[in-house]
Amino acid sequence: MHTIFSNTHHPFSDKTFGKKLLLSFCIGCLFSSLLLHPHHTKAAVYKKGFTYRKLTPAIKKKITGVSYRKNPYITYNDLRYIRLLYYDFHGDIQSGELIVNKKIVKKVVKIFYQLYKMKYPIERMQLIDAYHADDLKSMAANNTSAFNYRPVAGTNRLSNHSYGLAIDINPRINPYINSHKKLTPTNGAVYQCRDPKKCKGKYARYMIKKSSKITKIFKKYGFSWGGDWVYSKDYQHFEYTIVNVYFVKH
Ligand SMILES: [Zn+2]
Numbered sequence: 001m002h003t004i005f006s007n008t009h010h011p012f013s014d015k016t017f018g019k020k021l022l023l024s025f026c027i028g029c030l031f032s033s034l035l036l037h038p039h040h041t042k043a044a045v046y047k048k049g050f051t052y053r054k055l056t057p058a059i060k061k062k063i064t065g066v067s068y069r070k071n072p073y074i075t076y077n078d079l080r081y082i083r084l085l086y087y088d089f090h091g092d093i094q095s096g097e098l099i100v101n102k103k104i105v106k107k108v109v110k111i112f113y114q115l116y117k118m119k120y121p122i123e124r125m126q127l128i129d130a131y132h133a134d135d136l137k138s139m140a141a142n143n144t145s146a147f148n149y150r151p152v153a154g155t156n157r158l159s160n161h162s163y164g165l166a167i168d169i170n171p172r173i174n175p176y177i178n179s180h181k182k183l184t185p186t187n188g189a190v191y192q193c194r195d196p197k198k199c200k201g202k203y204a205r206y207m208i209k210k211s212s213k214i215t216k217i218f219k220k221y222g223f224s225w226g227g228d229w230v231y232s233k234d235y236q237h238f239e240y241t242i243v244n245v246y247f248v249k250h
Contacts, residue, residue, distance in 0.1 A: 046109045049085040049095065050116075056081070063099070066129040067148045071162075079147060079164050080105040084112045086122045089203065096125025099147035101164035104240050107221045108146075108167070114217050121206050123170055139185040139236070142172035153184070166239035173201060174208045174235035176226070194235070208235050 043051035055076050060068075068076070082098045082105065100108050115122070123142040131137040133148055147164040151157055153176075160166035168174075175188035183189055190201040194209065201207075208214055208227060215225050218238040226234025 043083070046106075047113055049083070050109050050113050051084075052080045052082045052105050052109055054081070055079055055099075059099075063127065063129050063147075067099070067127065067133040069149045071149060073158070074101075074149065074163055078102055082109060082112075084109065084125075085116050086112065086125060087116065087119045089121050089123050089206075091119070091121075094122075094125070096122070096144065097127055098125065098145065098167070099127060099164055100167070101147075101240075101242075103242060104165060107223075107240070111217055111221055115214060118213060120214060121170075121203075123172075136185060139168070139171035139175070140187050142170055144169050144171070154178070160239040160241070163242075165242060166237060168236040169208060169214065169238065170203075170206060171236040173203045173206055174227075176234045176236065177232060179231040191235075 043053040045051050055063075059081050060076055068079075078101055079099050080102045082100065084096055084098070085093055086096050088094050098108065098112075122144050125144040128135070128138045128143070128145040128148045131141065131143065133150070135148065135150065135153070138145055144167070146161065146167045148159070148161045150159055150162060152159045161168075172185055172188040173191045175183050175185060175191055177183050177192065183192055191199060191204070191207060193199040194207060196204045196207055196209075199207065208225075210225075210227060215227070218225060221240075223238040223240050226232075226237030226239070
């Protein structure tokens, strides 16, 4: 208890009153700064243009009922909002945004900083909420994204995107091909051929391959790549596995 009037003495006859009062004010300041002041959600800066923060009320509002749905597994506090720089397909520097799990946020920021330093081309990077959390639409727009609370397509199993532990890079030119050879997004069909010399796609040279630097960078930070899967291929997909993530209690 921190109340200063809990003892039976008249407060002004208590020698410790001043100290207690000060203590109460300090605790009050601490609470109010934690709960009310915007600096509570101040972004951490990795490098200029590369920041991450807890979800602000505005971000929560934007994603709630869209990419974030009420669920027993992942809370707002498990997620972090990243702003970062990248080079687009015209070689211009853009600022992109991602939401990922707090457990991997530092790794993700470092990975994208390395990609930026090597001028890795990314067509666009918006929260999937800009596409109403519709993965097909986001993929068709070649949008790079991470968090989306959704099941794996065609199943009722939760995708690692639901935990903010998976990132899809340039999904149109790095499509998902399921075990029945069905490709999504369909406007990425030309990129089914994964040999940059034979592929007729305009951006064939940007396709992610096992030998690509981006694959090596993600793997260095402990991610696995969907292009290594045996029965299906998800060339756009990098994910970080946390054991027992399904049973995390909040
Ligand atoms: Zn994915």
